[in-house]
Amino acid sequence: MAAACAGGAQAAPDQGLRVGQVVSGRALEASQSVWPLSLKAGDLVRGRVDGDVSLRLLDERGQSLRLLLDGLDQPREFLFVAGRDGRFGLRAEPLPIRPGAHFSLRLEQVLAASEQRRAPVPLASPTLRELAGQLANGGDTAAFWQARAEQGTPLVEAVPGKPGQRLVTFLWRGARDNVRMFGAPSGSHEALQRLGESDVWYRSFEVPAATRLSYQMAPDVPPSDDRRVILASTRRDPLNPNTFADASGDPWLSRSRLELPDAAPQPWSAERSGVARGSVERKRLASRSLGNERDIYLYRPAGWRPGQADQGLLVLFDAHAYTRQVPTPTILDNLIAEGRIPPTAAIIIANPSDLSRQQELPPNPAFARFMAEELMPWAHRQGISAQASHTVVAGSSYGGLAAAYMGLRHPELFGNVLSLSGSYWWAREGEEPGWLTREYVKVPRLPLRFYLQAGLFEGPRILDSNRHLRDVLLDKGYEVEQVEYPAGHDYLQWRGSLPCGLVSLLGKGTQTVAEACRYPQGIDP
Numbered sequence: 001m002a003a004a005c006a007g008g009a010q011a012a013p014d015q016g017l018r019v020g021q022v023v024s025g026r027a028l029e030a031s032q033s034v035w036p037l038s039l040k041a042g043d044l045v046r047g048r049v050d051g052d053v054s055l056r057l058l059d060e061r062g063q064s065l066r067l068l069l070d071g072l073d074q075p076r077e078f079l080f081v082a083g084r085d086g087r088f089g090l091r092a093e094p095l096p097i098r099p100g101a102h103f104s105l106r107l108e109q110v111l112a113a114s115e116q117r118r119a120p121v122p123l124a125s126p127t128l129r130e131l132a133g134q135l136a137n138g139g140d141t142a143a144f145w146q147a148r149a150e151q152g153t154p155l156v157e158a159v160p161g162k163p164g165q166r167l168v169t170f171l172w173r174g175a176r177d178n179v180r181m182f183g184a185p186s187g188s189h190e191a192l193q194r195l196g197e198s199d200v201w202y203r204s205f206e207v208p209a210a211t212r213l214s215y216q217m218a219p220d221v222p223p224s225d226d227r228r229v230i231l232a233s234t235r236r237d238p239l240n241p242n243t244f245a246d247a248s249g250d251p252w253l254s255r256s257r258l259e260l261p262d263a264a265p266q267p268w269s270a271e272r273s274g275v276a277r278g279s280v281e282r283k284r285l286a287s288r289s290l291g292n293e294r295d296i297y298l299y300r301p302a303g304w305r306p307g308q309a310d311q312g313l314l315v316l317f318d319a320h321a322y323t324r325q326v327p328t329p330t331i332l333d334n335l336i337a338e339g340r341i342p343p344t345a346a347i348i349i350a351n352p353s354d355l356s357r358q359q360e361l362p363p364n365p366a367f368a369r370f371m372a373e374e375l376m377p378w379a380h381r382q383g384i385s386a387q388a389s390h391t392v393v394a395g396s397s398y399g400g401l402a403a404a405y406m407g408l409r410h411p412e413l414f415g416n417v418l419s420l421s422g423s424y425w426w427a428r429e430g431e432e433p434g435w436l437t438r439e440y441v442k443v444p445r446l447p448l449r450f451y452l453q454a455g456l457f458e459g460p461r462i463l464d465s466n467r468h469l470r471d472v473l474l475d476k477g478y479e480v481e482q483v484e485y486p487a488g489h490d491y492l493q494w495r496g497s498l499p500c501g502l503v504s505l506l507g508k509g510t511q512t513v514a515e516a517c518r519y520p521q522g523i524d525p
Contacts (some may be wrong), residue, residue, distance in 0.1 A: 017090065017107050027053040027094040034058065034089045035105070039082035042113020044222045044232050046079045049092070050353070051103030058089035072096045074320040076354050079232030081113075081220060084348050091510040095374045097282070111222055113177075124193075124204040125169045127155055132195060141198050145173060149362070153239040154258060159206055159332050161277040166209050166260055171239070173235075175219040182227075182234045183215030183255070183488060187459040189230045192217075208486040210262040212493055213457065214244040214255040245325045257492060264485065264517055266496035268334040269327055275337040276302035278345075280329050285378060289370040290360070292352045295319060296375070298384055299329045299346035301336050308382035311343035312506045313386035314470050315371075315406075315414065317361060317399035319350035324497075325491040331499045340499075341506040345384045347375070361398035363405040363436055372410045387415075388447070392417035396494045401426055404450075404469070405436055411446040418451045418501035420494045421458060424465035433461075438474065450480040451501035453494075455487040455503040462489065 017035040025033055039045065049055050054071040055078055056064055065088070068078040072095060082088065092103055123129045131144050148155070148171060153432065155169040172179045172192060179192040179201040192201040201219075216234035224230070236243055239258040246254035271277075278301040286293035297319050305311070314332070322328045328346060335341045351357040360367040379385060391416040393403045400422025407417040427435040450473055454466040463484070470482040481504045487493035500517035 017105075019107050019110055022104055022106045024102070025092070026100050026102055027051075027092040028100055034062070034091045037088045037090065037107075037110075038320060039086065039088055039110065039114065041082055041084045042220060042222070043082040044079065044109070044113070044229060045082065045107070045113040046111075046228065046232065047088050047090075047105065047107045048077050048111040049103060049105050050076060050103040052095055053103040054095065054097040055105070056091045056093055058091055060087040062089065066252045067248055068252075070248050070250075070253060071098070072320065072324070074318070074351060074354050074357065077228060079228055081222070081233045089397070094238050111331070113220070113222055124167055124206075125155060125157060125202070127157065128169065128195065128200075128204075128230070134199055135196055141200055144200065148239050152241055153237055156260065162206075163260075165206055166211070167200055167204055167358040168211070168258065168260075169204040169207055170215070170217070170237070171463070172217050172219055172237075173239075174199040175201050177220050178217040178223075180221050180230050180233075181215060182218060182230055183213055183490065185211065185213065185457045185486075187488060189218075189225065189227060190197040196201050207260075208262075208456070209260050210264065211258065211260045211486040212263040212490075212496075213488050214257050214490050214492040216255050229259060247324055253415075255492075256424075264496065266499075268331045268499045269495050271327075271330050272334060272337070275333050277333050278302050278304070278329055280323075283382075285375065287370045289366050289374060290356075292356060294352045295350035296379075296500055297323055297346075297348040297350070298379070298382055299332060299348065300384065301332060301343045301345060304343060304345055304383075306385070308343075309387065310342055311386055311390065312342050313384065313391045314344055314346040314502065315376075315391065315393045316348045317351075317395035317402055318357070319348040321491055323397075326498060328498070331495070331502075334452055335499055335502060340503050344502070344506060345386070347379050347384060349375070357398065361395070361402040362423070363401070363428075363439075365409075367402070368406060368409045371406055372413060376413055388413055389415040390506065392416040392418050392502065394498065394501065395422070396420035396422075396491070397489065398423050398426075400424075401436060404440075407448045407450075408436070408439060408443070408446070411448055415447055416449050416505040417450075418498070418505060419466075420453050420497050420501070421455060421462050421489050422466060422469070423462070424450065424469050425461045434465060434468065436465060437465070437472050440469070440472055445477050446480060450478060450482075451504045452480065452482040453497040453501065454482075454484050456484055456491060457486065457488040 055069040157167045159165040181190045184190040185205045185207050192203040218233035221233045235252045236254050240256040242257040244255045244257040281298045287294045393406045395403045400419035403417050406414050425433045427433045473480045
């Protein structure tokens with residue numbers, strides 16, 4: 001039985017969980033820990049779990065309402081909004097790969113609901129303008145929602161005089177107070193507007209016809225611009241049949257997918273019959289440099305022969321995403337089978353926790369020592385290595401920043417940098433943004449090649465800092481391929497950009513990466 005500890009006092013689970021209270025124990029199949037909560041409709045609940053366990057929300061009968069945290073993924077903060085008055089339960093559940101793991105759970109906030117109203121936005125959608133006219137004449141929304149159920153959402157319409165653009169309208173039916181969108185093309189957590197007093201909530205965006213993005217909707221969010229508060233209510237769009245990151249099957253943890261017809265293809269993400277599959281081995285590696293340990297996933301392609309000079313190696317951060325949302329082993333299987341890259345193994349590095357990710361992936365000398373002095377020699381002993389000129393270090397966001405830092409610190413190991421939406425705005429405390437770019441200015445040109453990708457919907461912090469790094473590298477004489485897609489800070493885009501970057505840096509054959517990946521019209525690779 002797990003024990004709860006608050007201010008030094010012990011409490012049994014059936015006494016309920018209070019704000020500020022921490023409970024700890026082990027998640028065991030034989031005695032799962034359930035902590036009761038009494039809530040009002042609209043209450044925002046925020047907390048945190050530390051440890052390799054999942055967390056599930058239960059109703060008063062002990063039936064599952066949703067999976068708040070999938071312990072195989074990286075996030076450890078949980079947020080949700082109570083849909084009604086009543087008693088609920090939080091249950092810690094063991095992971096198959098970590099049975100009996102220790103955990104602690106802290107309830108940080110329960111915030112009562114309040115209204116959030118915003119000024120209406122003019123109707124850009126012809127379909128919504130027609131609906132507004134029908135409502136003004138006493139009609140209802142039944143036929144509109146029937147059409148959406150048959151055709152799916154969001155609503156996509158042509159833009160007169162702009163053949164390369166589309167008007168995309170995101171919709172939600174029947175919210176009480178407000179709706180926010182997570183993953184909007186603006187890069188912000190946009191508020192939807194209500195159509196009069198109807199049950200239609202909407203927000204329209206004019207976007208390129210090559211747009212690809214994943215998104216979630218958040219109805220009845222407590223009034224806040226805090227990303228974490230919005231995430232408490234996010235779930236996939238129930239009228240969009242196209243999903244992404246849906247391994248758990250839980251609508252609150254999965255996302256909806258929008259891919260307009262001109263979006264660049266992503267042909268390497270799905271398993272194919274007749275393609276030889278490599279093997280994936282999960283191991284634990286302790287680090288003396290960092291004082292922690294982590295999972296490492298080792299991918300060996302079919303027919304991998306240690307020590308062969310013509311083979312490649314991918315070293316990739318954020319295993320929680322690049323073994324799940326981005327199926328890296330499948331991508332490598334397909335690229336190798338098509339002859340686009342040589343046989344290429346992979347070292348996919350997990351983060352011990354979400355907090356360690358924030359500390360290690362931004363330029364960190366101790367993490368660089370771990371990579372160079374511990375990880376790479378260890379991987380070599382496992383039979384996985386390649387020449388620096390055939391080794392790609394890769395990642396997204398902080399992982400992209402880390403990849404470029406590893407190239408700067410250890411070009412003798414990592415000769416190719418594959419950066420997806422790299423966080424090059426990052427700086428040490430008290431310094432101007434762009435610390436790593438300035439470091440590249442200081443040093444002579446190194447034996448490195450680069451593939452940089454950013455999304456047009458990511459805002460200036462990501463987009464401008466990636467362009468600045470590109471310009472600095474080109475001025476220094478580096479070989480750089482830099483591409484931009486109508487996409488956001490999004491694994492849906494990164495699962496397509498990862499193979500394109502590998503073709504660019506390791507590619508073989510006559511077809512160029514631009515031909516293989518079909519860059520959006522008007523975007524110069």
